[in-house]
Amino acid sequence: MQVDSWAVEGAGSSPQIARLMLTSATRSGNGIVDPADLEVQELAVPGTSVRVAAGAAVMYGQEAVFQGSYYAHNVGEEEVPVTATDGGGGRSDLLILRTEDPGIDGTPWVHDPATDKIYYFRIIEGVASDTTEVPSGTTGVALARIDIPVSTATITQDMITDLRTMLQPRTEYVIRTQQGFDPIDYAGNIQTPNWENWPDLTWTVDIPEWATQVQVDATWANAGYFPSDYSGSGSTDARGETRISLKAGTDEILTTTGAYNHNELSDTNGYRVHMSVLDDVDIPSELRGVTAELRMQVSGDTVGGRLRADDYMHAGVRLMFNEVPVSGAS
Template sequence: MALEMDSWAVEGAQSSSRIARLQLQSGTASRNGVVDSSHLQILPLTVPGTSVRATSGGATILGAEASFQGSYFAFNVGDAEIAVSPTGSGGGRSDLVILRVEDPNISGTPWTHDVTTDPVYYFRVIEGVDPTTTDVPPGTTGVALARLDIPANTATITSGMITDVRQMANPKRLRELRVQRGQGLEDGRDDHADFTSDFERWPQHDWTVTIPEWATQVQVRADWLNVMYPAPIDGTGGNYDARGQVRVGLVGSGGNVINTAATAFNFNATSASNGYRCSIGLAAQMNVPTAMRGMACDLRMYAKSDADRIRYLVADGWANFAVDLEFREQAAPQAEL
């Protein structure tokens, strides 16, 4: 093999469709998927019927039928209806809705379209796939959009039958890291996580974070580091345990709030006369509601302590706190939970 004779954008030199496809493949790092998280969603008809609809949007589609085939770019303008065959009384069926490239100029393919008059991009329904299918069959130049899990004796496709399986060609990422120290003991400002039946801010400080407009998911790592368990003085029994839960929340305007699931802590007295330092970690993943995308939010760390204990944790001047957020653009964020 040798370097291609085709020379893109060189005056007087040869050029071809393949060099354009290879350039697109190089520019997209051989990725395959939809362009934006809202692109090419498969939804029921406005009045559910025997078809589904694909919304507007584009996709980068890596050639899979020949070596050095390159990549294609397709864009759907407006909603497109895609017919779905009904199921019979003998049982249900799973179908895969895909956007496929049918390029007859690729040797060995079965396509016979006249590219001077016909498109090479088509929405297709592959019937009878495995009910766990999430990708196009091997050797298919296409992107998977949705799986339809259709009950027996059904002609009308509703939203509950549609599983979104789209992947992003180039998903966006944004990391936001926030850190702080605790407050000092010398002037009484130390911050206790003590005896609350509901969550309180701990430590008592908020950051401001703006959720990107494209973010559909956020991954969270939070650390309450080197916090103080004070010496119990009176004893070391179970009543002196510091027990409770922590979580992280993003609090926006208009009542828009998302909180992580809570994680528990349980620290025990090792000596009646000595306190010690301890740490708590949390990891979580949350979907970002549409209403909160682009919204400026307060980022808060919370704790609540079991009310039947007589010991607690302290965010003193030696304690450290951090929340690490990664906002992610996922076409089907629920599929990664």
């Protein structure tokens, strides 16, 4: 074992042991620290540069064995110039934060760490149009790809693809379920454009303050579809839309709507049917760190078929809260 010590009285500590400690602390992670860190945006008045937001990143060393990891923090915004394209064609550029440590043998860097920084925002011009990562052997993090049309000097937001990844993203799994409903609750009698809670229940969920996205997996299982529930008006089909609501006060997020369409095959037999909603939904800042009401909702079409929530129906919503990069304005 190489003799090296950290935080030991009377012992010298090398830069390498500090970097290796950071590697251990971050489990060899590579990425931004907080969701809004180092976001790349157009200038306030779009021009020939882009701006990189304040924030921090950890970069896992790629140029040497046991190199360790580096921590960099951009204090304030920094503008990075982008070369214009000419009439010869468009171009894709990769904007990265790169560590250029001259103390690592075999690297081309010639900075003097006593007077120069070793962390730089760099543009790699002419990358493939589907590039999402830094080049192999580079100690750095990819921030954005800029896809520039032909004969263009002004960079606008629609040309910028966010490539940031979290260093150590947090997740939390929540599940709410209920089996059996008494009295029977019918779906389809409340019709578009109106919505009802179906089944008629409300759960509460604590949304983590760090969560910027929720993945929703909701299921209405074993719902009853019976001829005897026909309203007597229009088709006997049971049709409508489904969605999931998370609401706190006046703030609410909704999933993309799903749809159901069940067709009667017999005028005497009943059926058990299933529906689901799957979606990824961004969580706005006003709904982070609050207790929200979770509801399953339906809106019936103008047909006569009805679905019933009864003793045999199961209802459940699975929520995966994620910490993913977001815009600083979110």
